[in-house]
Amino acid sequence: MGIKSKLTMAILTKIGVPRIQKLLEHQRSVSQLPNVIHPTENAPTRFEIQLEMLKLMKERNDIEMQSSFPIRRMLSIMKNINLSVDSIAENPIGPAANASIDFLNTLREFAQVHGVGPLEFVKLPRDLIFQHMGVIYDNAIILAMEMSQEKIDMAPSQETMNMVFETYDTLGIAANKIAKFLRENGFGAQADHPLGGLVLFPPLAQRAGIGWVGKHGLLITPEFGPRVRLAAVYTSIQNLSFADSNEHDWIDDYCTNCRICIEQCPAQAILKEVIVHDTGRISRVDQNSCFEYFAQFYGCSVCIKVCPFSQGGDTYEQLKAATEKTH
Ligand code: SF4
Ligand code: SF4
Numbered sequence: 001m002g003i004k005s006k007l008t009m010a011i012l013t014k015i016g017v018p019r020i021q022k023l024l025e026h027q028r029s030v031s032q033l034p035n036v037i038h039p040t041e042n043a044p045t046r047f048e049i050q051l052e053m054l055k056l057m058k059e060r061n062d063i064e065m066q067s068s069f070p071i072r073r074m075l076s077i078m079k080n081i082n083l084s085v086d087s088i089a090e091n092p093i094g095p096a097a098n099a100s101i102d103f104l105n106t107l108r109e110f111a112q113v114h115g116v117g118p119l120e121f122v123k124l125p126r127d128l129i130f131q132h133m134g135v136i137y138d139n140a141i142i143l144a145m146e147m148s149q150e151k152i153d154m155a156p157s158q159e160t161m162n163m164v165f166e167t168y169d170t171l172g173i174a175a176n177k178i179a180k181f182l183r184e185n186g187f188g189a190q191a192d193h194p195l196g197g198l199v200l201f202p203p204l205a206q207r208a209g210i211g212w213v214g215k216h217g218l219l220i221t222p223e224f225g226p227r228v229r230l231a232a233v234y235t236s237i238q239n240l241s242f243a244d245s246n247e248h249d250w251i252d253d254y255c256t257n258c259r260i261c262i263e264q265c266p267a268q269a270i271l272k273e274v275i276v277h278d279t280g281r282i283s284r285v286d287q288n289s290c291f292e293y294f295a296q297f298y299g300c301s302v303c304i305k306v307c308p309f310s311q312g313g314d315t316y317e318q319l320k321a322a323t324e325k326t327h
Helices: 003-032 049-059 071-090 101-113 158-184 201-207 251-258 260-264 287-296 302-306 315-325
Strands: 119-123 139-146 189-192 228-235 270-276 282-285
Touching: 003 049, 003 071, 049 287, 071 158, 071 189, 101 119, 101 158, 119 201, 139 158, 139 201, 158 189, 158 228, 201 228, 251 315, 260 270, 260 302
Parallel strands: none
Antiparallel strands: 119 139, 139 228, 189 228, 270 282
């Protein structure tokens, strides 16, 4: 192991690990609050990426970490995850349940000013909440934020990794601001940070109608393809309108013929055929193979780069028209 990797390991072990573990306990403490919504027995277990990265580095001396970890961003992310838990105590007692159309429009504008879009509403199913986590409302506002195309095109690179962390941080800050805005208007809210989320975001965002989950397991949106990060805010607002169908389901057909991400994944981690588990959950990626490459090479992101939908602009409409022609 090189000097850079050894130094990163030393910092993570001495300072980072205890802080990450404390943060995880803090997040889990929400599940002890009264009237919390818990996951079902079949719900997924969260992959603790920071701790797993350290474990991998410790176990595998031959692994050389190329990237320099954006520690300042990570500290800001941890601060905002803590805030998302602490600020639950600031919810109004007897929060409002009905929001006017005007207020919901204002909420969308507020989110947009903070770089969020698209934004949609969905009922949160318990089987998408991670084990040991809890949420205080099952009405969810799903937030997406675009990642820079220029930086994704450089993947895998330090520039890409820095941009990804920046997007995580900016979206996490926006989620906390949206929760605060809801509270100031009499509603209860709980922000869910995009890094270390309490729920499985891609299938939840698909249910919300924001896009469709592609072969690479990422949400493909019409606006930016998979070049987005996802977060949520859970709210006491009851009269949200939920999508009852998903107009993006044609992407399944497109993926069947495309398969570019499967061919170009440097770790061959994207499954040729998806695995549908008894619980109904779908596995699209071999997590271990992906993670080993991801940990060494700047968080990878090659599957985002090569996905045709990442081009944005009118790509979505063009690919949709081409897919319809073949049917
Ligand atoms: S992040 Fe990289 S290694 Fe992981 S699935 Fe995507 S392309 Fe493959
Ligand atoms: S690269 Fe192709 S197969 Fe993979 S998710 Fe994107 S469209 Fe689907």
